[in-house]
Amino acid sequence: MRILILNGPNLNMLGVREPEIYGHETYDDLCSMLQKEADALGVSLEFYQSNHEGALVDAIQRAYGVMDGIVINPGAYTHTSVALLDAVKAVGIPTVEVHISDPDTREPFRAVSYIRSACVETIKGRGMRGYADALRFLCGK
Ligand code: CA2
Numbered sequence: 305m306r307i308l309i310l311n312g313p314n315l316n317m318l319g320v321r322e323p324e325i326y327g328h329e330t331y332d333d334l335c336s337m338l339q340k341e342a343d344a345l346g347v348s349l350e351f352y353q354s355n356h357e358g359a360l361v362d363a364i365q366r367a368y369g370v371m372d373g374i375v376i377n378p379g380a381y382t383h384t385s386v387a388l389l390d391a392v393k394a395v396g397i398p399t400v401e402v403h404i405s406d407p408d409t410r411e412p413f414r415a416v417s418y419i420r421s422a423c424v425e426t427i428k429g430r431g432m433r434g435y436a437d438a439l440r441f442l443c444g445k
Contacts (some may be wrong), residue, residue, distance in 0.1 A: 305346075307442055308371045308397075309338060309435065310363055311353040312379030318404075326404050327431055341436045345443050357381055357388070364391040373442035375397040375435055382407065382417050388413050392422040400438035403428040 311331070317332035331335075331439070335351050342349045352363045360381065367374060374397050378388050382403070392399045399422065406429030407414035420426055425441050427434040 305352070305372045305443065306348045306370065307336070307342070307373045307375060308363070308367045309349055309351045309441060310360060310374055310378075311351075312360055312377060312381045313355040315355050315377060316355070316378055329432055334435065335421040337432060338435055338439065341439055343443065346354040347439070357385055361387050361391045364388070364395055364397075366396040367397055371397055373397060373400055375438040376400070376419070376423075377402045377404070377440065378419055379433070382419060382427060383413055385418055387420050389418045392419060394413065396426045398442060400424060400440045400441055401428075402434045404431055404434065405429060 310431065316331050318326055318334060319328050331353060338349060354360050354363070360378070374392070376399055378385060381388055401417065401419055401423040408428070417426070423440070427438050430437060
């Protein structure tokens with residue numbers, strides 16, 4: 305089983321600022337933690353992070369016919385991007401939406417998620433652990 309771990313804008317800044325919201329762990333810490341989880345589950349991961357909407361759409365399209373699942377934290381594009389919604393619908397790959405914080409309890413504009421309707425599950429407010437939970441969900445564990 306092959307899973308794409310996709311992160312959107314500013315998630316490469318994890319651990320650098322706003323630790324009260326996003327914690328102290330870095331993007332590299334996140335990837336290491338997920339790789340260990342994947343090894344235990346016997347699945348193969350590919351990691352990709354971009355600050356650019358089109359690059360994220362390209363990554364979703366590249367996954368077509370190659371990946372069995374996608375774990376995506378679209379960052380701020382969650383609340384704006386019809387293009388990411390359409391890309392996930394277009395490829396038809398089971399996709400889990402993850403958020404480190406719980407956007408529904410923050411500013412009202414964060415309560416809107418365009419991508420949610422194309423996702424098989426949404427996991428929010430569990431910190432980085434949410435990504436591992438998403439991985440296990442896709443593996444049926
Ligand atoms: O809670 C989440 O995971 C979010 O997807 C994170 C996005 C935010 O726009 C969403 O509403 C919720 C922002 C990611 C920015 O990450 C930062 C990391 C360190 C310092 C500043 C921002």
